[in-house]
Amino acid sequence: MSRSLTTGDMTITVRSDIGQPARMSLATSSDSFWELASGPLFEVTISGRRIAPENVVTNSISSLDDVLIATYTIANKLELRIACRPEPSGALGIEIQVRLSSDAQPTDMGLTLPLLMGSLSRLAMAPQTPAGRPVARSTTFPLPQAITGRRGWLAILCAYPSIDPNSSNEEPTSWHPLPDRFSVRAMSDWVDVCRLILIACQPSWLAAFLATRAELRSRLDLSQYGRSDLKWCSEQWVQHLAFVYGSEVFDHSRRVIDSTRLLEGSRRFGGYDATLIWSGYPRLGIDDRSQWDLYDDLPGGRSGLRSLAEFLRLQNTRVFFPFLPWDLLPRYGCSQTIDPVAELARLVADVRPDGIFLDTVGGILPEYRAAIDDVCAGVAFCSEEDPAPPEIELVTTSWDQARHDHRCEVDLLRFLLPEHRRFVTSRYSTGAHRENVIDRALFNGNGLVVWQDIFGEMLPYNDHEASRVAEVAATLRSHSDGFRGADALPLVPTAQEGLFANAFIGSAGTAMITVCNASDSPVRGDLVAWTPDDRLRWRRVNSGDTKLSVSPRGEIGPDEVAVFAGSQK
Numbered sequence: 001m002s003r004s005l006t007t008g009d010m011t012i013t014v015r016s017d018i019g020q021p022a023r024m025s026l027a028t029s030s031d032s033f034w035e036l037a038s039g040p041l042f043e044v045t046i047s048g049r050r051i052a053p054e055n056v057v058t059n060s061i062s063s064l065d066d067v068l069i070a071t072y073t074i075a076n077k078l079e080l081r082i083a084c085r086p087e088p089s090g091a092l093g094i095e096i097q098v099r100l101s102s103d104a105q106p107t108d109m110g111l112t113l114p115l116l117m118g119s120l121s122r123l124a125m126a127p128q129t130p131a132g133r134p135v136a137r138s139t140t141f142p143l144p145q146a147i148t149g150r151r152g153w154l155a156i157l158c159a160y161p162s163i164d165p166n167s168s169n170e171e172p173t174s175w176h177p178l179p180d181r182f183s184v185r186a187m188s189d190w191v192d193v194c195r196l197i198l199i200a201c202q203p204s205w206l207a208a209f210l211a212t213r214a215e216l217r218s219r220l221d222l223s224q225y226g227r228s229d230l231k232w233c234s235e236q237w238v239q240h241l242a243f244v245y246g247s248e249v250f251d252h253s254r255r256v257i258d259s260t261r262l263l264e265g266s267r268r269f270g271g272y273d274a275t276l277i278w279s280g281y282p283r284l285g286i287d288d289r290s291q292w293d294l295y296d297d298l299p300g301g302r303s304g305l306r307s308l309a310e311f312l313r314l315q316n317t318r319v320f321f322p323f324l325p326w327d328l329l330p331r332y333g334c335s336q337t338i339d340p341v342a343e344l345a346r347l348v349a350d351v352r353p354d355g356i357f358l359d360t361v362g363g364i365l366p367e368y369r370a371a372i373d374d375v376c377a378g379v380a381f382c383s384e385e386d387p388a389p390p391e392i393e394l395v396t397t398s399w400d401q402a403r404h405d406h407r408c409e410v411d412l413l414r415f416l417l418p419e420h421r422r423f424v425t426s427r428y429s430t431g432a433h434r435e436n437v438i439d440r441a442l443f444n445g446n447g448l449v450v451w452q453d454i455f456g457e458m459l460p461y462n463d464h465e466a467s468r469v470a471e472v473a474a475t476l477r478s479h480s481d482g483f484r485g486a487d488a489l490p491l492v493p494t495a496q497e498g499l500f501a502n503a504f505i506g507s508a509g510t511a512m513i514t515v516c517n518a519s520d521s522p523v524r525g526d527l528v529a530w531t532p533d534d535r536l537r538w539r540r541v542n543s544g545d546t547k548l549s550v551s552p553r554g555e556i557g558p559d560e561v562a563v564f565a566g567s568q569k
Helices: 205-218 228-235 259-269 291-297 301-314 340-351 366-375 412-416 431-444 463-478
Strands: 002-007 010-015 023-029 033-040 043-046 056-064 067-074 078-086 092-100 107-112 145-148 153-159 182-186 191-201 238-243 274-278 318-323 355-358 380-383 397-401 421-425 447-451 487-492 499-505 510-517 523-526 537-540 553-556 561-567
Touching: 002 056, 002 067, 002 078, 010 067, 010 078, 010 092, 043 078, 078 107, 092 107, 092 182, 153 205, 182 191, 191 205, 205 412, 205 487, 228 380, 238 259, 259 301, 259 463, 274 301, 291 301, 291 318, 291 340, 301 318, 301 340, 318 340, 340 366, 397 412, 412 487, 421 431, 431 447, 431 463, 431 499, 431 510, 431 561, 447 463
Parallel strands: 238 274, 238 447, 274 318, 318 355, 355 380, 380 397, 397 421, 421 447
Antiparallel strands: 002 010, 010 023, 023 033, 043 107, 056 067, 067 078, 078 092, 092 191, 107 182, 145 153, 153 191, 487 499, 499 510, 510 561, 523 553, 537 561
8 A cells, every 4th residue: 555745846655565564755746757765764773683674564554634644563562653744835744753562661772764864965965175075064053965866856854852862852853964873762652753854956955055944944033133223233244352351451550441442452453343341251250259240340340331332332343241151050158049031131231232142052042032122122142152943043143163274164054044143263273274264254254253362361363364354354344235135155056176155145236256265276267157147247356356257257276265246237
């Protein structure tokens, strides 16, 4: 017997006679109907022992309210249930669950999906450097994966609980790369193994990315990004971190916070769009004071910080203060419980910052957003870690913080949510490594963090490095409409080997393309094999060359990043 379910451009068919091994096929339609993949749906191990296919047999196949449900018995020990349903976007959703078939002890099992994994192009499908290094990088969102077919692909999203059998089985809400094997502890009740989303797309990495992005975005509430009081974030390119006791902002001879000193120091970098004033270190923890107490104890107290924020804002520099979520435990010898939501709202009301920096985390609870909105409009959240869904709904800016050894590397989060503002930093980088970080920001159309006092270790930018930051910031600011425009596309097709390119689509017929040469030799001629609009004419903006061409072209040296502006003029 067989049952089929069609959604959008896909059809899934479960075929099996009762008591026979499970088989499934996936198909999509282009000009004609064709089969994409067919074969055994899953393979099972129980307590490390592989179960022969003939011991996985079908119990039932049924359809109910547009949901196709199939159940199976595994070695007379386990029951497995698969539910296939259409997603609102037109994608196909597959949920797999397992339970013990009797009141036996909890049993560890492994599940593989040969139908999907056998034809899956994983990171290898993403563009790679000549040395074989994947170019795209992502931490909280999955890299695009796809089943490859003759005429089309199926992009895959995968969510599953913890694979540690010693942990509790949690809901599969976070997206992950499809693993080689799902590990789960079967119980007497149904336990989630995984949730899959399959999306039909054209046969290219960029198409798989766009399909994945559309599906991910459809599951997010992005209303925070449309707030008029947060529009100022779109013009932020250079963010600065200063410890309040450091020489960049504090005058030790007069024992005052010196805003003029901060602004003078920013000039060699082309100016700071924002500064993060850090107050907690190194004093927090040496006595019973909390992060909130330390704001009171600064020279001038909270009113002084408010005056600082007002002055810097008049000089077109926004001000952030940090929230340390790890400093929430009651102090030794103190029974008073601190309400962090109320304390953060009080800080915002007292100091009136432009933003709150979330130390060591990627998100914050909605009650913080509501409490801050009640006392002050236009306060943005910026997180140190990459925000994951649904955290990214509230956190509209974040740091892109890692070693960043390679300038030709794509920050995938920047392109999944082009409206989310990113700032590149690698705190201990110096010399050539620091230049890689600066160029990586340019290649991705991202902002930069200038951080020179690393918890007391001074790593100042030399004149060349500061000048390079100023040069990159000037390019980003002067072409802000393109870099912070309507869309951004990673790794668009290039015309020659060793090149990688990103596209940024602005409004009113403008666009930007950045090209990085990851090879060891100069490349000349046509550089990019794709443009968003054939009517655009392109010029290189960071070389002094003003000649127009129908596509980005010219000469680009090894490890160089070139920037091209397109317009209909």
